[in-house]
Amino acid sequence: MSKNTYDASNITVLEGLDAVRKRPGMYIGSTGERGLHHLVYEVVDNSVDEALAGYCTDINISLMPDGSLQVVDNGRGIPVDMHPVEKKPALEVVLTVLHAGGKFGDGGYSVSGGLHGVGISVVNALSTDLAVQVKRDGFNWFQEYKLGVPQAPVRKGEATTDTGTTVTFWPSSEIFETTDFSFEVLSTRFREMAFLNKGLVLTLTDLRPGHVDEKGEPLYVRYHYEGGIIDFVKHLNQTKGETHKSIISFVADETKHKMSLEVAMQWNAGFTESVYTFANTIHTHEGGAHEEGFRTALTSVVNKFGEEWGFIRKKEDRLTGEDIREGLTAIVSIKLAEPQFEGQTKTKLGNTEAKSFTQKSMNDHLTSWFEQNPGEGKDIVRKSIDAAAARVAARKARDLSRNRKGLLEGRGMPGKLADCQWTEPEKCELYIVEGDSAGGSTKGGRDSRYQAVLPIRGKILNVEKARIDRVLQNNEVQSLITALGTGIHDDFDVAKLRYHKIILMADADVDGQHIRTLLLTLLFRFMRPLIENGFVYLAQPPLYKLKWGG
Known part of the structure; x- marks a missing residue:
């Protein structure tokens, strides 16, 4: 077979499509936002496969005003000739049979993208409507689907010298928790794809009402990296x-x-x-x-x-x-x-x-x-x-830190912990506040049964720009680590967490935002499971105070 051959004989069928709508999570991971975006990646992966094979240079993705998403490429176009086994056009096989595509077997693609590898048929199965246009073999070819079922045979359109595939789909709101695509999520992924596929041009346009830039123009990005x-x-x-x-x-x-x-x-x-x-x-x-x-x-x-x-x-x-x-x-x-x-x-x-x-x-x-x-x-x-x-x-500093007395027994701490009375972590909260002044007023207004307060002095060390030995020698960092009780890095143990709500409470100004960022960076770098498991909160402090009378 010639290296350039890509027709119906290259399409290998592994299994049917029946179970996709019943158990979508098995095929795309979830029915939440992540699964919704996976539909887009399945379609775009088909186009990237054409680029990897050397036949596609441009992929254009558009978020349409009616809630659909459209992917256009200038590859060879999905084959439309009759499939030798299925006895129907290869285009219909690709769109209605799970795992049917040029990725499997020795024909078609030698390398293919795609995580689950289920192919574009899963997109069809999980969409209320899907329309496909293929430019190939000198003509335009069209077919429409509803809930994965073809509404009519593949039809031949006008003559053309162009090649490529256009897929437009409307994800099912009955299956997905949301059908609202995120421009930011998609643009991040497509920039990554462009970096990994040297020379490939990827564009993303948001044509939905209200999705505009500061000039009132539709959101648009173009990624193209000759350096890969x-x-x-x-x-x-x-x-x-x-x-x-x-x-x-x-x-x-x-x-x-x-x-x-x-x-x-x-x-x-x-x-x-x-x-x-x-x-x-x-x-x-x-x-x-x-x-x-x-x-x-x-x-x-x-x-x-x-x-x-x-x-x-x-x-x-x-x-x-x-x-x-x-x-x-x-x-x-x-x-x-x-x-x-x-x-x-x-x-x-x-x-x-x-x-x-x-x-x-x-x-x-x-x-x-x-x-x-x-x-x-x-x-x-x-x-x-x-x-x-x-x-x-750092190892010496950690050993020293482990051998020191706990925060409550320690002396000379810049921030003094006002602990709560209850000892059940799941009921307790720790408020980390900015300075002794804020600490005093917070202590006065708290419920001391389950709310603890830890004042810290000003802006803590930026751990992103400091080595671990310097971080562990910082008094404010030591106070926070000891108060939480979990340890850090390899010594981290979430079971030892003393408070299941860690609330960062800083002023509603630029300095306060900076302090929150520094604290979040510390937690992210040294105690990341606290963030991943939902133990960390941001308090929303008031910007203004109204006083009536006197």
Whole structure:
């Protein structure tokens, strides 16, 4: 079969569509906002598959005034000839049979995006209406559906020399909790897609009434990155100082398992690791084989050159992976023919061959880069050694903190906890307030049975810009950590939380907003489960006070 062949014989059918409307969560994850947006990604993934195969350059997505969403691409168009097995047009098969598409088997696409891989038919099944227009084989072709059922056979329209597919769908309000698409959620995802598919143009237009910019024009974004993931790293590092000028990047291919790998990375002056991994353009939040290979090779190569250049003299001085990844921004994007997704959210890559391929490719290319760029390489090693020193200091600080007396017994604390009487955490609240003055008035107005108050002095340390050893030496941070009782990072235990409502109460001004942001950053970086599990609240302080008489 010719490489360029893409017709009905490439469409492989795995199973029917009956169960989708009964159990939509099995196919798109949920019927909430996340599931709603997954419908969009399924349609756009079809167009991205055409781009990966080299046949599509532009994908235009529009949020329509009537609540529908439209996706237009300039790919080859979904085939419309008769399917050899199903005995109906391939277009109808793709839209009515689950898992039918050019992603399966040896025909069609060698690499395909999409997390669940259920295909566009699931979008059809979960929509009240769907309309498709295909430009292919010299003509326009049309078909309409209601609740996944074709309303008429595929019909032939006017002649055209163009190619492409247009899909418009109206999600079912009986199935989804909301049918209101988020421009922000979609634009974030499409920017990511554009970074991962070098040269692809993605546009998003919001034509819904009232969805306009400051000039009164419809919301619109256009994403196009000729630099691909190199531009992605530049974007992520644009507000951070750099440790070295160059962005390390490479591309590698493996023919046996039909894999390709792209990596771009650069260390910045910050202290946070920002390594993002993708498999077939899907963000693998839980990592997996490719991330393991990347980390193993990175740790090995940096230690190797640290020893060669005389920075590391003893075995016990070897750098840990965490030391080396401090301040690292990296994009690891692998594409493979048959990805195996695992984990709680199916965003962990399980292909073992991806680990060895990524590890070998990283080892070869990173070694070559360090050999050719010793000046910048030494800057990276020095930064990693500084991180190791901070790690040791932080461990000592944590040990010291654990051995200290609790907050209630401590002396010289800048903020004094006024605790509550009840001891059941699920009934207790902690108000974190700005300064002793606010602390005094809050204590006077609280219900001391279940409401505790912790005043903090002014603006706490910005933990985003400080190493952990400095963070743990800060009195205000120590007071808060001890009052909450959970510990931090690896020592965190939500079962030890002393209050199930942590309420941040600062003034309704710019300084108050800054204090809230600093506190949220501390909780997010050191005690993230508190935010994820809904224990953290923001109080809404009054802006004005009205006084009657006297």
